[in-house]
Amino acid sequence: MTATAAGDLLKAEDITVRFGGLTALDAVGLDVAPRSVVGLIGPNGAGKTTLFNVLSGVLRPTEGTLTWKGVPVPARRAHHSARAGISRTFQGLNLFPQLTVLDNVVVGADRTARGGAFSLLTGLGHHHRDERLLRERALAALDSFGVAEHAHRLPSTLPYGLQKQVALARACVSDPELLLLDEPASGLSGDQVDALAEQIHTFSRDMAVVLVEHHMDLVMRVCDHIVVLDFGEVIATGTPEEIRADPAVTRAYLGNPAGDPSTEGPNADPDSGNGDTP
Numbered sequence: 001m002t003a004t005a006a007g008d009l010l011k012a013e014d015i016t017v018r019f020g021g022l023t024a025l026d027a028v029g030l031d032v033a034p035r036s037v038v039g040l041i042g043p044n045g046a047g048k049t050t051l052f053n054v055l056s057g058v059l060r061p062t063e064g065t066l067t068w069k070g071v072p073v074p075a076r077r078a079h080h081s082a083r084a085g086i087s088r089t090f091q092g093l094n095l096f097p098q099l100t101v102l103d104n105v106v107v108g109a110d111r112t113a114r115g116g117a118f119s120l121l122t123g124l125g126h127h128h129r130d131e132r133l134l135r136e137r138a139l140a141a142l143d144s145f146g147v148a149e150h151a152h153r154l155p156s157t158l159p160y161g162l163q164k165q166v167a168l169a170r171a172c173v174s175d176p177e178l179l180l181l182d183e184p185a186s187g188l189s190g191d192q193v194d195a196l197a198e199q200i201h202t203f204s205r206d207m208a209v210v211l212v213e214h215h216m217d218l219v220m221r222v223c224d225h226i227v228v229l230d231f232g233e234v235i236a237t238g239t240p241e242e243i244r245a246d247p248a249v250t251r252a253y254l255g256n257p258a259g260d261p262s263t264e265g266p267n268a269d270p271d272s273g274n275g276d277t278p
């Protein structure tokens with residue numbers, strides 16, 4: 001099942017992923033329109049992370065095609081997604097612990113640099129002008145996420161909420177057209193989730209956003225469109241209102257009531273892992 005829209009930025013068609021005998025995704029489709037916010041939800045083991053990894057180019061599907069702005073992405077080149085305008089965050093943040101906050105963001109900015117972050121960080125390059133621009137750009141990104149004052153600290157010295165802002169700055173510094181957010185609300189307090197909702201609204205003025213998220217309140221607040229997976233298949237697509245009212249979705253979450261999308265309450269207890277366990 002796919003939700004079609006004219007002029008999609010990213011289109012995934014008939015994506016099947018098999019891990020040995022296990023079919024993690026079975027002919028899944030997903031369309032992302034420019035400047036839309038698409039939520040990917042489903043019970044544990046539904047295939048969300050697998051689809052996210054296919055969309056971000058780190059996992060090659062067994063079958064199916066990805067199309068970026070109408071052009072099929074060759075499977076072997078999917079990992080060049082950042083250069084194609086796709087950026088992502090990670091569930092575990094994946095900040096480099098030995099690099100300063102600024103250098104972490106410089107790494108994300110390398111899409112726009114001729115010399116690249118590698119040459120900057122290793123000193124092996126000689127594009128001094130690029131290096132300066134890269135650092136200015138990274139600093140501006142940190143500033144827009146409210147963490148510029150921490151530019152020269154190591155990420156581990158910052159509270160978790162600020163580390164998340166650094167990770168967002170790194171993902172956004174390359175001005176992506178599509179931002180993939182992997183459980184951005186996990187570990188955040190209620191106030192921080194409210195701020196994140198505002199940020200996602202702001203992102204969607206300039207870029208499309210796909211988020212995998214167990215925090216139903218956030219999903220329902222920020223998404224234009226939601227895709228629900230269960231056992232590797234798309235069981236529902238629609239607006240938040242449609243998804244809330246869909247009996248197939250409620251059935252999929254039965255036995256998993258804390259993650260039921262028909263409930264309004266936030267669902268992001270950082271101590272309960274991904275937050276949707278009963």
Ligand SMILES: Nc1ncnc2c1ncn2[C@@H]1O[C@H](COP(=O)(O)OP(=O)(O)OP(=O)(O)O)[C@@H](O)[C@H]1O
Nearest residue numbers: 019022024042043044045046047048049050051274
């Ligand atoms: N590398 C792998 N090798 C084998 N099986 C895998 C692998 N990755 C995922 N799976 C299986 O594929 C299915 C889908 O997993 P996936 O992690 O995509 O689900 P999910 O919806 O993200 O779950 P969760 O909400 O718990 O993170 C599960 O049955 C999982 O055990």
